[in-house]
Amino acid sequence: MSTANGSVAWRLVVKDLYLHRWLVVVTLASGIASLLVSGIDKADNVRTGPNLGLLLFITTVVAFGIFVPMTGILKERQDRSQLWVLSLPISPRGYAQAKVWASLIAFLVPWLLLTGIVIVAETLAGRSGGLGVFLVMMTFFLAAFCLLVALVVVTMSEAWAIAGILASNVAVTVFLTKVLTLPGIAGGSGFTPRILTVLALELALIAVALGLALTLPARKKDFV
Amino acid sequence: MSTAAIELREVTKQYRFFTLDKVSLRLEKGLVMGLVGPNGAGKTTTMRILMGLVQPDAGEVEVLGCRIPEEQVRAKWDTGYVGDEMRLFSSATLKWHLDFVRSMFPGWDEAYAGTLLKRFHLRPEQRVKGLSRGEEAKALLLLALARKPKLLVLDEPTSGLDPVARQEVISELMEVMQDEERSILFSSHNTYEVERISDRITFIDRGRVIDSDDKEVFLERWRRVSLGVPDGVTLPTLPGVIDVARSGRVAVVTANAFDPALLPAYEAAGATVHDVQRMTLEEIFVANVMSKRKERGE
Numbered sequence: 001m002s003t004a005n006g007s008v009a010w011r012l013v014v015k016d017l018y019l020h021r022w023l024v025v026v027t028l029a030s031g032i033a034s035l036l037v038s039g040i041d042k043a044d045n046v047r048t049g050p051n052l053g054l055l056l057f058i059t060t061v062v063a064f065g066i067f068v069p070m071t072g073i074l075k076e077r078q079d080r081s082q083l084w085v086l087s088l089p090i091s092p093r094g095y096a097q098a099k100v101w102a103s104l105i106a107f108l109v110p111w112l113l114l115t116g117i118v119i120v121a122e123t124l125a126g127r128s129g130g131l132g133v134f135l136v137m138m139t140f141f142l143a144a145f146c147l148l149v150a151l152v153v154v155t156m157s158e159a160w161a162i163a164g165i166l167a168s169n170v171a172v173t174v175f176l177t178k179v180l181t182l183p184g185i186a187g188g189s190g191f192t193p194r195i196l197t198v199l200a201l202e203l204a205l206i207a208v209a210l211g212l213a214l215t216l217p218a219r220k221k222d223f224v
Numbered sequence: 225m226s227t228a229a230i231e232l233r234e235v236t237k238q239y240r241f242f243t244l245d246k247v248s249l250r251l252e253k254g255l256v257m258g259l260v261g262p263n264g265a266g267k268t269t270t271m272r273i274l275m276g277l278v279q280p281d282a283g284e285v286e287v288l289g290c291r292i293p294e295e296q297v298r299a300k301w302d303t304g305y306v307g308d309e310m311r312l313f314s315s316a317t318l319k320w321h322l323d324f325v326r327s328m329f330p331g332w333d334e335a336y337a338g339t340l341l342k343r344f345h346l347r348p349e350q351r352v353k354g355l356s357r358g359e360e361a362k363a364l365l366l367l368a369l370a371r372k373p374k375l376l377v378l379d380e381p382t383s384g385l386d387p388v389a390r391q392e393v394i395s396e397l398m399e400v401m402q403d404e405e406r407s408i409l410f411s412s413h414n415t416y417e418v419e420r421i422s423d424r425i426t427f428i429d430r431g432r433v434i435d436s437d438d439k440e441v442f443l444e445r446w447r448r449v450s451l452g453v454p455d456g457v458t459l460p461t462l463p464g465v466i467d468v469a470r471s472g473r474v475a476v477v478t479a480n481a482f483d484p485a486l487l488p489a490y491e492a493a494g495a496t497v498h499d500v501q502r503m504t505l506e507e508i509f510v511a512n513v514m515s516k517r518k519e520r521g522e
Contacts, residue, residue, distance in 0.1 A: 008297075011328060019313065080311040084364065086277055087305035088328065089297050221279040224272060 008090045009098040016072050016102030023071070024109050027064040031114040034060055035121070057114075061138075062172060064110060065145035066165055068103050069152040077156055083224055096153050096217035100210065103149045111142060132195040133185060139202040140175050144168045146209035154216045228286070229253045229375050229407035230274060235283030237269060244269050245431045246283070251424065253374075254404045258418030258439075259411040260509055261428035267411040268307070270428070271379045274409070275305050288375055301329075304368030308380035311360065312352045318363055319348035322370075329371045337370035344392060358389035365393060369400060376400070376408040382417060390417070397421055415506040425505070427512050434516040439505075446508045447482035451475045452496035460493050462486055466515040478503075478511050 017024075038053020076082045086095055115138050122128055151164040180186060184194030191199075217223075230251040237244040244266045251257045261267050272278040274287055276296030285292040290299035312321055326332045341348065344362040352360060365381060378397075382390040394417055400406060401421060412418050418425060419439065426436040435442075453459060453475045459468060464481035475495070479486060487497050503511070 008328060011324070015324060019315065076313075079314060080309050081313050083277075083307055083310040084312055087275065087300070087307075087310070087368070088325075089300040091276065091293070091297050094297070222277070224277045 008088060009094045009101075012085065012090065012095065012098035013102040013105065016099070017106055020068065020072060020102075020106040023064065023067055024106060027060055027110045028113060030060040031057060031110055032117065035114070035117060058137075058141075058172070058176075061111070061114070061141045062144075062169070065107060065141060065148065066168075068106050068145070069149045070161060072103055072106065073099050073149070073152050074156070074158060074161055078158070086224065092220070092223035093218035095223075097214055099153055100149060100213045104146070104210070107142070107145050111138065114138075129189040132189075132191040133180060136185065136195055136198050136202070137175075137180065139199055139206075140172075140179075143202045143205045143209065144171060146206045146213070150209040150213035150216075153213050227253065227289075229255075229288060230257075230409055231284075231286045232270070232273070233284045235270075235273060235280045235285060237273065237278065237280045242266070242269075243431045244273075244280075247428070247431075247433050248283075249426050249433060249436055251407055251409055253407050255423040256401055256408040256410060256421055257424045257426060258422035259409060259426050259428060260413075260415060260418055260505075261411070262413075262513065264430075265428045266431045267428060268309075268379055271305070271307070271377055271409070271411065274377055275300070275303070302374040303377060304371055304373035304375070305377045306361075306364045306368050306379065306381050308383045310364055312363060312367075314353040315351065317349055317351050318346060318355070321352070321363070321367060322348060325367050325371065331372050333370050333372050336372070337366060340366040340369060340396070343396065358385045361385055362389065362393060365396065369396070374406060376406065376410075378408065378410045380411055380413065382412060382414065390414075394420060415504070415509055419505040427509055429513045429516060430522070432516075435512050442505070442508055443502060445479075445481050446503045446511070447479050448501045448503055448507070449477040449479065449482075449486065449490070449497065450499040450501070451477060451490055452498055454494060457494035459495060460489060462489055467511065478515075480512070480515070 034053050034056030036053070037056060038050045040049030040053070041047065076085070082095075086092065090098070115135070118134060119131060122131055122134075148161070148164045148168055152161050155161070179198065182194065184192045185198065228250045230249070232247055232249050235244065235247045242264065247266070247270060249257070259267050259270065269278060273280050273285060274292060276293035276299075279293055287296075287299040288302055290296070292299060312318075322337060326334070326337075340346075344359070344366060346355075346359060346363055346366065352363070355363065361381060361384070365378075368376065382393050385393065397408065397410070398421055401408065408421075410418065410421065422439050424436065425439050425442055427434045451459070451474070453470065453473055455473070459470075459475060459477075464479045464483055464486065465477055466480050467478040469476045469478075477486075477490075487500070491497060
């Protein structure tokens with residue numbers, strides 16, 4: 001029976017990925033387009049292409065990180081289709097875990113592809129010095145996403161989700177203006193000790209967020 | 225292990241403004257139980273407890289021999305649950321939902337699903353967002369029925385449906401009832417529907433089970449007696465009588481355990497028996513609720 005349970009949970013993950021498919025495609029297209037824009041360097045003083053491309057790229061990743069938990073988890077509850085899913089042979093705990101894994105996989109598909117494209121492109125162009133900073137930034141977005149997923153799956157509340165989105169938007173601004181400009185990170189070549197420290201902190205944050213998201217919902221007495 | 229399809233023992237669930245209070249009920253395998261109660265009586269909470277979606281604060285719950293909520297997954301393989309508030313995925317088609325459920329349940333009956341599609345006039349390629357409320361309710365029922373579950377838990381499945389759609393759903397349920405192995409717990413405001421399909425009836429009000437019995441027993445033991453009562457005659461208090469409504473020289477007596485011996489007893493007191501009427505389930509339900517509330521001083 002446990003295999004059957006796992007099979008149902010896996011089908012729920014696949015179901016969510018299917019329902020997210022267009023969002024993933026649009027995110028990938030937008031991400032690639034913004035990377036192309038960032039490559040247009042007219043050597044003007046304001047570096048219009050790289051700046052606009054970076055802004056579009058960050059907006060794409062951050063927006064996708066908000067859309068996935070909002071449409072995949074919260075909307076399913078608000079639309080009452082959650083009740084139908086829970087009529088299938090799955091426990092509320094299994095359901096919540098399937099939601100977390102599905103959200104994570106959906107986010108990781110464009111995240112990995114876009115990160116990979118940048119790493120390959122920069123390496124081929126002989127500009128691999130900034131990859132450490134880039135990875136710090138991408139891992140921050142992944143951590144912010146995991147925190148939002150944990151908040152949504154634990155609270156199942158629109159008010160909390162909106163508060164989380166606002167907090168993560170503030171955090172992105174603080175991160176870009178304060179953390180990425182720290183000595184040892186800004187203009188850092190390769191993986192400096194400070195970059196590695198920030199990366200380790202981000203990975204720890206991801207582990208904590210996922211741990212909470214996978215365990216806390218099981219403690220709830222009422223799921224609908 | 226219980227042989228009942230459903231068994232609740234002293235189940236309590238407390239919310240801020242509502243308490244499901246020591247609810248006990250038992251549905252034997254192969255029977256249909258109608259759960260009847262006014263809005264906010266606790267029908268939906270009871271059904272959600274049965275499905276493991278809400279955990280009781282006290283009491284024991286078993287569904288198809290599985291302890292709930294611990295063994296809910298095992299129970300759910302053989303239980304079809306359709307709720308009034310339940311919805312399908314609006315952006316997906318009915319075909320996608322059919323494929324999704326079919327892939328999960330080895331016992332899925334494709335031929336029966338096809339029959340139900342035709343009977344309910346549903347088009348698999350249609351997106352759920354394009355379905356009317358009635359069509360979506362029928363689609364939900366189809367998805368539950370084609371799994372061939374041993375137990376159906378239906379929480380107001382006909383709520384919000386037009387009379388034709390309601391008739392289609394009830395007709396299908398009556399056909400499902402031909403399978404003597406299948407049990408159904410069915411809640412509804414509509415006592416006419418419950419009377420048509422139920423073997424047993426449970427009345428629930430303000431979080432408490434107020435009465436539960438076989439439908440025929442209910443209909444048999446409840447009577448309304450019209451009496452002519454001359455001035456100066458006092459009607460005796462008799463066992464089985466829960467209400468006496470007197471207006472001038474006429475009295476209407478409601479009995480929840482009617483005994484023909486009541487009639488000579490009233491006549492001996494000086495009253496004249498005009499009429500003895502069987503009561504509809506709706507009349508029984510209302511009289512039952514009102515008398516229990518009066519008993520509790522509510």
